[in-house]
Amino acid sequence: MFGRGFDSLQLHFLILSVFMKRYLFVCLFAVFALLVSANNFNYENVGEGYAEDDIEASIGDDNEDYTEIDGDTIVDNMNDSLYFIYRNDTLFVFGNVGILPKYVTVASAEMTNTYKRLFKDLGTDEGEHPCDSVYGFTWTHNWVNPYKVPIDSMPDSVEVDMSGFVMPIRGAITSKFGMRKSRYHYGTDIRLKTGDSICSAFDGQVRICDYDPRGYGNYVVIRHNNGLETVYGHLSQIIAEPNERVAAGEIIGLGGSTGRSTGPHLHFEMRFLGNAFNTEKVIDYLTFEPKDSVYLITLKNTYSHNAELKALKAAKYIVVKKGDNLSVLAKRYGTTVKKICQLNGIKSNSVIRIGQKLRVR
Ligand SMILES: [Zn+2]
Numbered sequence: 245m246f247g248r249g250f251d252s253l254q255l256h257f258l259i260l261s262v263f264m265k266r267y268l269f270v271c272l273f274a275v276f277a278l279l280v281s282a283n284n285f286n287y288e289n290v291g292e293g294y295a296e297d298d299i300e301a302s303i304g305d306d307n308e309d310y311t312e313i314d315g316d317t318i319v320d321n322m323n324d325s326l327y328f329i330y331r332n333d334t335l336f337v338f339g340n341v342g343i344l345p346k347y348v349t350v351a352s353a354e355m356t357n358t359y360k361r362l363f364k365d366l367g368t369d370e371g372e373h374p375c376d377s378v379y380g381f382t383w384t385h386n387w388v389n390p391y392k393v394p395i396d397s398m399p400d401s402v403e404v405d406m407s408g409f410v411m412p413i414r415g416a417i418t419s420k421f422g423m424r425k426s427r428y429h430y431g432t433d434i435r436l437k438t439g440d441s442i443c444s445a446f447d448g449q450v451r452i453c454d455y456d457p458r459g460y461g462n463y464v465v466i467r468h469n470n471g472l473e474t475v476y477g478h479l480s481q482i483i484a485e486p487n488e489r490v491a492a493g494e495i496i497g498l499g500g501s502t503g504r505s506t507g508p509h510l511h512f513e514m515r516f517l518g519n520a521f522n523t524e525k526v527i528d529y530l531t532f533e534p535k536d537s538v539y540l541i542t543l544k545n546t547y548s549h550n551a552e553l554k555a556l557k558a559a560k561y562i563v564v565k566k567g568d569n570l571s572v573l574a575k576r577y578g579t580t581v582k583k584i585c586q587l588n589g590i591k592s593n594s595v596i597r598i599g600q601k602l603r604v605r
Pocket residue numbers: 419429431432433510511512
């Protein structure tokens with residue numbers, strides 16, 4: 245028994261050592277591959293679109309200094325082997341990760357790839373994008389509104405050149421801009437048949453081509469030379485490419501019903517500095533022409549829905565519990581039965597059930 249046991253133990257060690265060697269080899273290879281790939285993320289590869297001179301910040305134990313470029317904080321350790329991109333409270337590191345200060349979090353290789361791709365996309369041949377100065381040189385491929393300018397602090401009275409507008413698709417409006425039950429509808433829905441051509445409304449440059457399964461579906465965002473941005477949602481197919489320069493009337497995709505949609509339509513948005521406004525304010529949907537050749541954006545008129553947005557932000561929803569009725573709820577939340585009925589589209593004699601969701605503010 246002992247002999248056999250010893251043999252099997254020996255065999256076990258033999259297998260283990262072979263396995264260890266193999267594992268060690270795999271490990272070493274992984275580390276090697278990581279280092280090689282990490283070293284590929286040098287500044288020239290990663291930061292295309294930024295001039296090296298733009299980065300003057302340094303990183304050190306006691307002398308931290310950051311530079312904000314394009315919404316990202318770029319930190320360079322000045323020895324040309326490490327580059328840092330600080331975003332969403334995570335420091336992404338490119339280069340030789342072996343000599344990092346202790347407090348630095350290293351993102352996964354996959355993350356660095358994501359950022360590499362993002363940064364590569366930043367540049368165009370000219371290195372400029374429409375209305376860069378208006379948009380603070382922010383040019384991202386993942387957020388419809390990366391600018392986060394509160395409507396109250398938007399510039400007032402901005403003239404926008406509407407000449408050259410081409411209707412993306414000629415069709416009837418099926419849903420208007422404005423309040424939906426518990427959310428806001430930031431676009432105008434236009435009827436179409438799946439596969440219909442969708443074109444760019446103005447000259448500009450494609451900023452986003454992406455897929456949002458719970459919202460826009462396949463969608464395109466274009467920054468226009470006149471300062472507006474337009475969004476085209478629920479496409480069956482995207483034809484445009486990020487950074488592509490497009491002319492008004494150029495086909496950018498095919499209509500469809502992808503994302504949060506109940507039937508084929510185009511969800512069409514117009515935005516200025518990230519904030520959507522009603523396209524019906526500027527487009528005549530009978531002639532599909534702009535109402536004026538120059539549109540004056542003002543907070544008072546263009547963003548007249550700001551009060552609704554604020555109310556929505558302050559909205560409070562509750563779940564009806566045992567013993568609740570409209571007057572009890574009105575008293576509890578300092579409002580009136582009439583107001584609750586208005587907010588929920590119900591009558592004062594409506595029966596409310598336990599578990600029902602109601603808006604009380
Ligand atoms: Zn819509």
